Amino acid sequence: MSAAQPEGIVAVLRGHDPGQVERAARVLAESGVRFIEITCTVPDVMGVIERLHDLEDATVGCGTVISVVQARSALNAGARFLVSPACIPELVATARQADVPCVLGGLSPTEILRAWEAGATQVKVFPVGRLGGPAYLHDLAGPYPTLRLMPSGGIGLDDVSAYRLPCVASIALGSELAPAAAIASGAWDEIRRRAAGALAAWAQST
Numbered sequence: 538m539s540a541a542q543p544e545g546i547v548a549v550l551r552g553h554d555p556g557q558v559e560r561a562a563r564v565l566a567e568s569g570v571r572f573i574e575i576t577c578t579v580p581d582v583m584g585v586i587e588r589l590h591d592l593e594d595a596t597v598g599c600g601t602v603i604s605v606v607q608a609r610s611a612l613n614a615g616a617r618f619l620v621s622p623a624c625i626p627e628l629v630a631t632a633r634q635a636d637v638p639c640v641l642g643g644l645s646p647t648e649i650l651r652a653w654e655a656g657a658t659q660v661k662v663f664p665v666g667r668l669g670g671p672a673y674l675h676d677l678a679g680p681y682p683t684l685r686l687m688p689s690g691g692i693g694l695d696d697v698s699a700y701r702l703p704c705v706a707s708i709a710l711g712s713e714l715a716p717a718a719a720i721a722s723g724a725w726d727e728i729r730r731r732a733a734g735a736l737a738a739w740a741q742s743t
Contacts, residue, residue, distance in 0.1 A: 540617045540637040541596050542658060542706070543687065546697075546735050547572040549600055549711035552720045555581040559588055561720045561728060566595035568732035570714075572707065574600040574620055577607055583614040590615045598637075605631050612637065620687075620709075622663055624648055626655040640687055644668070646677060649684070659685045659706050666691020671699045678704040694731060697738035710735060 548565045550573065552558040562573045562585075573595050575585050582599065589597045598618035599611035608619055608631045619632050622642040632639035633656070641657035643649035644664075652660045665673060665688040674686055681704075688700055689709035700708050714735055719727045 540635075541572075542638050543572045543596075543598070543618055543620075543640065544707050545572070545739055546570055546714075546732075547574055547687065547707050547709045548714050548732075549574045549576060549689070549709050550715055550720070551576050551578055551711065552717060553580065554721065555579055555585050557720050557723065559585050560723070560725070561715050562589055562595075562597065563592070564725045564728050565715065565732055566592050568729050569736050570595060570732050572596050572598065572618070574598050574618075574709070575616075576601040577603070577611075583610050586611060586614040586616050602628060608632065620661060622661065624652040624655060624657075629656040646680070649677065649686075650681065653681070653684060659687045661687045661689055661709065663688075663709075664690025670696065671702060674700070674702055674704055678702065694734050694738065697735055698741060701739065708739070 548570045550558050558579050596617045599616040600620040602608050602619050602621045605627050608628050612635045618638040620640040624641045629639045638658040640659045640661050641652035642661040643652040649660050684704050685706040686704050687707045687709055714731050715728050
């Protein structure tokens with residue numbers, strides 16, 4: 538599918554078994570999660586992204602991207618968006634060449650502004666839970682009213698609705714949505730249950 542800006546719930550998948558991670562991505566897509574991020578910490582991550590290219594109802598991107606080499610490999614594999622935990626401006630240029638969104642990371646007000654000014658389509662605020670969660674994002678929106686943020690880290694499923702702020706374009710859920718143990722053991726019903734809860738909380742907070 539064509540590149541699209543991540544919005545709403547973004548599933549962040551990690552794991553040691555690429556086959557199980559791929560299966561988790563398919564389960565989440567079937568459950569209604571429209572944006573799925575496969576991190577570079579997954580073995581054979583590029584192969585997983587390639588094999589997920591047939592998904593029709595979800596956009597697959599690559600996360601934990603920390604170099605231009607990784608970014609190019611991900612784009613060649615079919616990634617439709619890039620996410621980095623850090624502010625690496627060079628990634629923006631690489632993403633723009635492929636016409637895909639690029640999310641850069643930042644935590645402090647200075648880091649977040651630098652990521653935004655570097656051309657990030659969104660700024661990943663990680664780990665947001667340790668800095669006050671929604672209250673921290675609300676404070677940032679005062680001096681930075683045009684920011685588009687992707688909070689991540691320490692967000693429980695019960696907290697999703699609280700993050701539905703005007704400055705929040707998307708919310709990244711990793712182990713809260715697809716725990717490593719559930720992926721490893723193939724507890725797909727558990728992941729479906731969590732996905733349904735997260736999607737319902739996001740929708741009800743509009």
